[in-house]
Amino acid sequence: MIERDLEGWTLAFDLDGTLVETHEDLVGTLNRMLVLNGLPPAPMDGARNLIGGGARALLVHGFELAGAPVEAANDPALFDAFIADYIDHIADHSRPFEGVVETLETLAARGATLIVVTNKRSDLSELLLGKIDLTKHFAAIVGPDRVSQRKPSGAHVIEAIRSVGGDPARAVMVGDAAPDIDCARDAGIPSIGVSFGYTPVPIEDLEPDVIVDAFEDIEEAVDMIVVEHYVTRALAGA
Structure with a gap:
């Protein structure tokens, strides 16, 4: 049985260029x-x-x-x-990147709450994710029309996390471009940058906390961030 060691953590994913090749x-x-x-x-x-x-x-x-x-x-x-x-x-050719389904299933089995935080309109996001059978993996799909400010404002991810009862202090943002990494930075939460998405600026230059080259590597990156979170708390006596 998989240990639910990510219980209480919220993982926020960008859509285009992160979850789905669109x-x-x-x-x-x-x-x-x-x-x-x-x-x-x-x-x-x-x-x-x-x-x-x-x-x-x-x-x-x-x-x-x-x-x-x-x-x-x-x-x-x-x-x-x-x-x-x-x-x-909308879904003539769009498909999840390799490893997306398996990784999402594993993260959810470990107790994480998964959400989509995207600048794509919510109705379009829901239509796309429904057509490629990804909707069932997410507790919420939060486009810019459902928050007070869109990415790169940190308000987007913070409000999305809170909408599912999550705690921004135990959250991670995963994305492929500046709006995602800047959103996480503005919200004060760690970020994982994927190198296979859509960005005119190299992902390294955006300085996410961790960079992955394949979607299946996100699980290990999340583990690194979670361990660092608890070590930091322990050292601070929290």
Whole structure:
């Protein structure tokens, strides 16, 4: 029987680029919007690291790559068309990264409470996670519309943790980009950075507490953070 040694800990995961490889579907929608506006599509691999900022930022980057005026990318009708198209194609190619399901199952079996903390709209996040059968692993899916401030504000992760009865003093944030690591830092909680996600800045430069190169390595990284937490408390006489 697995020991429930992570009871009382909340593990918060970013979605795009951390739990799920989503870039093909997001860039696919971007390219359909560009073509509809008479612009060339963005290269699939070249646009990979443009994803982390959300749909509006992705549209702006796409117009910039095409050499078009970025003002056109801010058209509300274009944004609405982007969202409608993305909903239709949200899980055409998106899949969990290798090791995600097994690692989430193990962490939950050890007693951890798992949540999603994402800047993707909550309804879109729930739709995506439902289609790829990941919803059941999480106690909450918390997009920016369910908190007072979005990442990189620490309020996002703190409010998400508290929404499931968790304690921010016993929590870890896992993510792939600056909004995630900065959010954790602002909240005063440790962070794990994944090297396989979507970031224009090398994950090392973001200075998370631990960096992993594969999702299955997150369990060991969590263990390191938990041990350090209890050692620090013991040394402080807490």
